[in-house]
Amino acid sequence: MASVAPDSQFGMCLPDTAREWVMAARPDGPIRSEDFALVSRPLPCPGPGQFVVRTLFLSLAPVMRQYMIDGAGIEAPLEIGDVIHGRGVGQVVLSANPSFKVGDLVHGKLGWREYGLSDGSPEQMMYRFQAPDLPASTALGILGVTGFSAYVGLFDIARPQVGETVLVTGAAGGVGSIAGQLARIAGARAVGLAGGQAKCDVLTGRLGFDAALDYRKQGLVEALCAAAPDGIDVIFDNVGGEVLDSALGLINRHARIVSCGRISQYIDGPSHALANWWKIGEQCARMEGFFIYEHRHRFAEAEARMAEWIRAGKLTWLEDILQGFDQMPAALARLFEQHNLGKQLVHVAEPLQLENGNK
C-alpha cells in the first residue's frame, strides 16, 4: 500500500505492516500486561489531506489508565480492541497534506502505534515541533503538554510571587520536576516531595530545588515545617490524598492549591478523605483544577519561553526512557510503581534519513 503514497522520499524504507497496542481487558487495580495486546496491521495509506507519521517517542501519563477504564477529560472510554490513546512525537513519512511535509517532526495524539495516519485535524492536536535545536523527545515533556501543564498550572493558576514558598508534590515526576524549576524562575522558594532519597537528591542537585523531602519517611509534617519555615503559599499537587492533606495543614493566608494530578488515588479510586479541607476557607485560599487542553491559547508562549530558558541554562528536564515499542505496558506500570524519574517515555524508533539528504 505504501508504494502508492502521493509524496514520500522514504518509500523504500517503509515496512508493509506496523504494530499497535490495543486494549485486551479493562484494567482493574494495578496495570497488568494481560490488559494489552500487540497487533500488526498494514501500513496506512494517506488519502487526500492525510499523512503518515512514524513514531519516534511515545509519552506515558497516569491518565492513560483512566482512558482504559471510563474515559477522562474529553476522551470517551476505550473499548476492547481499541488502540490505547497517547501522545507521541514522530516524523512525517508519507504525505498528501501540503501543511505537513515529509520529514517534518510533529507531535500529537499518535496513539500506541508504530505508524499512524493523521489529517492534522484539531481533534488529533497535531503540532509541528518548533525547537529543532533541542531533542525531539522534549516535545513530549518539557516542550509538550507535560511542560505546558507545569507552566499554565504555576503561572496562570498559582501565580507565585517573589519570596513565596511553592511546595510541589510528585516533584520528581514529569510535570512536578518542571513546576519546581519554574517556581525558582519566578523567584519563589521551591520545596519538592518525592519518593526516596535518590529522587530528592536529583531535585536539589540537578534541578536546583531549595529543599526536597522523602514523603515516605516518618514525620512528614515536621519535615515540611522545617523545609517551609514561612508556611506554604502554593501547593502544586500531583499526588492528592494524605500528602496533600499534610501540606494543606500548613498553608498560609491566600494560598493557592493547583490540583494537577492525583496519582495516589488513581489505582484504588479516591480513598483518602481530606481532613484539612477547612483550611481553604479559613485561610482565604483557593484550590483549583484545570484541563490543559482548555488552555491551548497559552501553548505557544509556554513553548517559546521554556525553550529560551533551556537555551539559557535556567531550565532542564528529566526523562526516563525505556527502549522499544514492546515496553509500552511496562512503562505505564512504572508510573504507578513510582519508579520513573521525570517524564516517562518509550523510544520507539529513530527518524529515517531523507534520501535527498535534506535532513
Place this chain on the structure above:
Amino acid sequence: MASVAPDSQFGMCLPDTAREWVMAARPDGPIRSEDFALVSRPLPCPGPGQFVVRTLFLSLAPVMRQYMIDGAGIEAPLEIGDVIHGRGVGQVVLSANPSFKVGDLVHGKLGWREYGLSDGSPEQMMYRFQAPDLPASTALGILGVTGFSAYVGLFDIARPQVGETVLVTGAAGGVGSIAGQLARIAGARAVGLAGGQAKCDVLTGRLGFDAALDYRKQGLVEALCAAAPDGIDVIFDNVGGEVLDSALGLINRHARIVSCGRISQYIDGPSHALANWWKIGEQCARMEGFFIYEHRHRFAEAEARMAEWIRAGKLTWLEDILQGFDQMPAALARLFEQHNLGKQLVHVAEPLQLENGNK
C-alpha cells in the same frame, strides 16, 4: 460625665451608666450563659475627634464564638474581661467629631455595648448608613457586611451564569438567604439547603428560591439530584462538613465552591474529612475562601445595588430579632442551635428623638 459633652441635643435623656457584655470564661463546646457577664460602666465622654454611639441593634454571627476562643481574621483573641466583639447600628448622641453629627445613624464595630465611644477610625469600620428610607436594622444584614458577603461571594468569586444551578447551604441564614436571591437575580437556578420544612417553605415562598431541601432528611444526595437535575455549578457554602461533601459529589465541570462559612464545624472543631475533595481537580473546579473586609472597595457598589433591588421589590431579607440587650448570649446560642431564620439580631434600643425635631 455626659453633661460636659461638646455637642449633644440629647444631654437630658442620656443615662449616667451603660451596660456591656464581657467574656467571663472561654467557650468550650456549645455557647453557655456562664461564659458572659453583664457589667455597668460610666457613660463614656468623647474627647476631641470622638463621638458616642447609642446602640440600636446588634448583629450576631458564628465567628463571634471564634473571637472568644482564638481570634479570627484580623481580630486577636479576646481576654477574660474584654467586651465581646460585634457589629451594630446606632445613633450618634454625643460628638466632638465634625464628620459624625449627633443624630447620624452609623454602623460598625460597636461591640456588645449599650453605648460606645468611637473616633471614626478605619479600625472601627464605622460607616454612615446610606439608605435612610430603609430600616436601620438592614445596615447589619442585607445592607451590611452580611449582605456584602453574599454579594462579593456570589458575584466576585462564584460568578454564576444565566441558567446555571447555584446551591446555597445554610440558605435560611443571614448570608445564605441573600445569596440565593442574588443567584436568581443573576438568572441562575437557586436551590437552598436548610434545617426543617418551615425554613424550606420560607425559601421557596417569600424568597423565591427554585427549590429548597431539608438537609436533615434521609436521602440528601437523591433529593439534591432531583432538585439540581443539571448538576451543580456553584456551591455557596455556609455549612461545610457532610453537607458540603454531598454537594461536591454532584458538581459540574468548572464548578465554583465559595467557602463562606463552616457552621457545622465550629463547635467541636473540624471533624468531617471531605471524601469528595478530588472532584475539585477532576471537574476543573475551584474552591475559594474569602475575608469580607479584604473586599471593602466593593461595599459601596454592593450597598447601592442591593438597596435598588430592595426598592424594586426584587430582593428582600429575613431578620430574626430578639428583644433586649440582656438577650445577647441567647441570641448567639441560637445560631449554633440553628433556630434562627435569617439574620440574627438583638434590638437594643429605639433611637432618641432630637429635641429640636430635626429627625
